[in-house]
Amino acid sequence: MVKVTFPDGSVREYAKGTTAYQVAESISPRLAADCLAASVNDVTVDLSRAIESDCAIKFFKWEDAEGKHAFWHTSSHLLAEALEALYPGIKFGIGPAIEQGFYYDVDCPVSILESDLPKIEAKMAELARNKEILVRTEVAKADALKTFTEKGDQYKVELISALEDGTISFYTNGAFTDLCRGPHIPHTGFIKAIKLTAVAGAYWRGDEKNKMLTRIYGISFPKKSMLDEYLQMLEEAKKRDHRKLGKELELFTFSQRVGQGLPLWLPKGAELRDRLERFLRKIQKEHGYQQAITPHIGNKDLYVTSGHYAKYGKDSFQPIHTPFEGEEYLLKPMNCPHHCEIYRSKPRSYKDLPVRLAEFGTVYRYEQSGELHGLTRVRSFTQDDAHLFVRPDQLLEEFEKVIDIVLYIFRTLKFDKYTAQISLRDPENTSKYIGSDENWEKAENAIIQACKEKGLNTVVETGEAAFYGPKLDFMVKDALGRSWQLGTIQVDYNLPERFDLTYKGNDDKLHRPIMIHRAPFGSMERFVAVLLEHTAGKFPLWLSPDQCVVLPISEKFNAYAEEVVAYLNANDVRAQIDDRNEKIGRKIRDNELKRIPYLLIVGEKEAAERAVSVRAQGDGDKGTMSLEQYCEYMHNLVKAEIEANKMH
Numbered sequence: 151m152v153k154v155t156f157p158d159g160s161v162r163e164y165a166k167g168t169t170a171y172q173v174a175e176s177i178s179p180r181l182a183a184d185c186l187a188a189s190v191n192d193v194t195v196d197l198s199r200a201i202e203s204d205c206a207i208k209f210f211k212w213e214d215a216e217g218k219h220a221f222w223h224t225s226s227h228l229l230a231e232a233l234e235a236l237y238p239g240i241k242f243g244i245g246p247a248i249e250q251g252f253y254y255d256v257d258c259p260v261s262i263l264e265s266d267l268p269k270i271e272a273k274m275a276e277l278a279r280n281k282e283i284l285v286r287t288e289v290a291k292a293d294a295l296k297t298f299t300e301k302g303d304q305y306k307v308e309l310i311s312a313l314e315d316g317t318i319s320f321y322t323n324g325a326f327t328d329l330c331r332g333p334h335i336p337h338t339g340f341i342k343a344i345k346l347t348a349v350a351g352a353y354w355r356g357d358e359k360n361k362m363l364t365r366i367y368g369i370s371f372p373k374k375s376m377l378d379e380y381l382q383m384l385e386e387a388k389k390r391d392h393r394k395l396g397k398e399l400e401l402f403t404f405s406q407r408v409g410q411g412l413p414l415w416l417p418k419g420a421e422l423r424d425r426l427e428r429f430l431r432k433i434q435k436e437h438g439y440q441q442a443i444t445p446h447i448g449n450k451d452l453y454v455t456s457g458h459y460a461k462y463g464k465d466s467f468q469p470i471h472t473p474f475e476g477e478e479y480l481l482k483p484m485n486c487p488h489h490c491e492i493y494r495s496k497p498r499s500y501k502d503l504p505v506r507l508a509e510f511g512t513v514y515r516y517e518q519s520g521e522l523h524g525l526t527r528v529r530s531f532t533q534d535d536a537h538l539f540v541r542p543d544q545l546l547e548e549f550e551k552v553i554d555i556v557l558y559i560f561r562t563l564k565f566d567k568y569t570a571q572i573s574l575r576d577p578e579n580t581s582k583y584i585g586s587d588e589n590w591e592k593a594e595n596a597i598i599q600a601c602k603e604k605g606l607n608t609v610v611e612t613g614e615a616a617f618y619g620p621k622l623d624f625m626v627k628d629a630l631g632r633s634w635q636l637g638t639i640q641v642d643y644n645l646p647e648r649f650d651l652t653y654k655g656n657d658d659k660l661h662r663p664i665m666i667h668r669a670p671f672g673s674m675e676r677f678v679a680v681l682l683e684h685t686a687g688k689f690p691l692w693l694s695p696d697q698c699v700v701l702p703i704s705e706k707f708n709a710y711a712e713e714v715v716a717y718l719n720a721n722d723v724r725a726q727i728d729d730r731n732e733k734i735g736r737k738i739r740d741n742e743l744k745r746i747p748y749l750l751i752v753g754e755k756e757a758a759e760r761a762v763s764v765r766a767q768g769d770g771d772k773g774t775m776s777l778e779q780y781c782e783y784m785h786n787l788v789k790a791e792i793e794a795n796k797m798h
Contacts, residue, residue, distance in 0.1 A: 171197035187220040222247035231326035232273035251369030281339030343377035411529030444488035485511035498653040508536035525679035567627035576613035589643035640667040698748035
């Protein structure tokens with residue numbers, strides 16, 4: 151018999167070899183019917199997996215991330231089965247589950263086009279109705295190689311060659327067999343609704359030197375109504391696409407002449423960005439940060455010392471050569487080495503710490519052209535960067551204060567749903583990282599403890615740490631339920647060693663400070679992109695580049711409208727004029743589409759009374775106000791927005 155411990159702490163005994171499905175069935179037939187996968191001792195497995203020893207068990211339904219992952223992983227195998235039936239001779243790369251759905255990379259003898267997707271969907275639906283069981287088989291490496299060599303599937307052969315014997319498994323559904331670790335859902339009958347969403351090119355293993363494969367993306371659901379909701383969300387996402395809104399609202403643009411991935415901020419976008427920067431600068435000042443400014447380039451030796459050159463040198467912008475032989479500079483990929491040198495510029499005492507250096511520093515990274523995407527993936531971006539140099543006894547308190555700043559920003563900008571992701575190093579592959587095991591352990595423990603003290607909802611991701619230290623990333627859900635990484639905090643024991651940073655302790659000896667890297671926005675570009683899509687371009691009043699637009703009802707009131715605009719701008723209300731020779735109804739419609747919070751209509755009555763007729767975006771008529779009253783009204787609204795989320 152084996153003892154099985156359930157999430158509530160209760161323990162039951164079962165015969166050795168009982169499957170996870172049978173355990174679920176023993177609790178409730180309904181539970182067994184709804185389950186898609188299980189975890190045994192924290193390893194996610196198929197429900198058909200036999201339990202051979204004492205263990206802790208959990209069950210996953212569609213509502214759970216693990217359940218969705220198994221569901222979409224099986225859907226990728228169903229896609230592959232359909233493709234093999236429709237396109238004889240097709241070869242398969244990899245087909246994983248992703249955050250929303252799945253994809254499969256294939257090498258097809260004929261081109262697969264967007265127009266072919268409905269046919270493939272229909273075949274998948276046909277096969278799904280057969281309720282094909284996903285059968286797992288453990289396979290010796292030699293046999294696995296023989297199977298796919300005979301099939302002529304060179305991509306699978308390459309993958310198998312890198313695996314160790316005794317770790318290889320196949321899954322078969324219907325006529326299709328794939329190399330796969332699993333887990334999978336019990337059978338394909340759970341898959342009731344399928345949508346293949348896109349066809350794209352993808353280099354085998356992400357390497358441009360390899361062959362370009364066809365990548366087919368898709369998503370699936372256990373109910374058609376869920377697919378309908380998803381497709382509706384996609385339509386809304388298209389409307390909210392930051393690239394579309396950025397153009398409509400005249401925030402930013404790109405130019406081939408300037409270069410790929412190098413954004414140009416237009417006046418309204420620059421105003422928006424400036425307000426975000428001022429907002430953070432104010433918070434930083436209140437928290438004892440000092441502003442720094444550093445050059446956009448640095449001597450190659452700076453990045454050799456920091457370790458960035460060894461890590462990123464090959465994949466970054468190449469060195470800048472000067473007229474002096476052997477002298478090389480790099481466009482800075484990070485601000486941290488420059489800040490280390492600022493810290494080193496004078497002797498430090500334990501009384502001086504913490505030293506908090508902040509900079510809106512622009513950095514440059516050579517992203518592959520296929521990876522570039524609007525403002526979310528660019529080659530030049532500005533980090534709201536700060537580096538805190540602290541004593542060991544200050545680490546926890548300072549880390550928690552940084553968390554407070556991040557959460558304040560989220561509250562103010564209405565990012566209400568977020569998870570804190572603790573990113574640790576991969577213990578199986580420590581060569582990817584720099585620094586001693588002891589320092590890594592200390593840094594990881596500090597982050598875990600700070601999250602516990604703050605009561606954050608956390609997930610732990612092993613292998614996602616930066617190369618120089620563990621980090622805390624904030625995963626934010628936007629208004630459409632999509633997840634974005636915004637804001638990061640990292641603990642670093644390594645750069646202080648590399649740059650030989652010291653402070654004199656109260657024992658008169660030299661000690662090493664600990665470094666905290668912090669960027670609540672992450673980067674200004676990415677943050678603005680996410681904010682645009684989250685708000686659909688309807689920014690909070692305090693942040694809007696244009697808080698109001700003045701609309702004269704005819705040309706004869708243009709002079710008064712200009713007077714109003716001048717008065718408002720002089721009194722800290724951001725205003726513009728729409729003096730086009732158009733009917734007032736047309737002006738109202740056009741400016742509502744621009745998402746300007748307030749429309750101020752002026753005609754004969756308003757000009758005579760030195761007033762404005764106020765109309766709120768989405769909220770209709772607010773009556774007539776004098777210019778003084780309107781300014782006070784706006785100032786109070788802005789104050790209320792800021793005060794509502796103030797840090798205590």
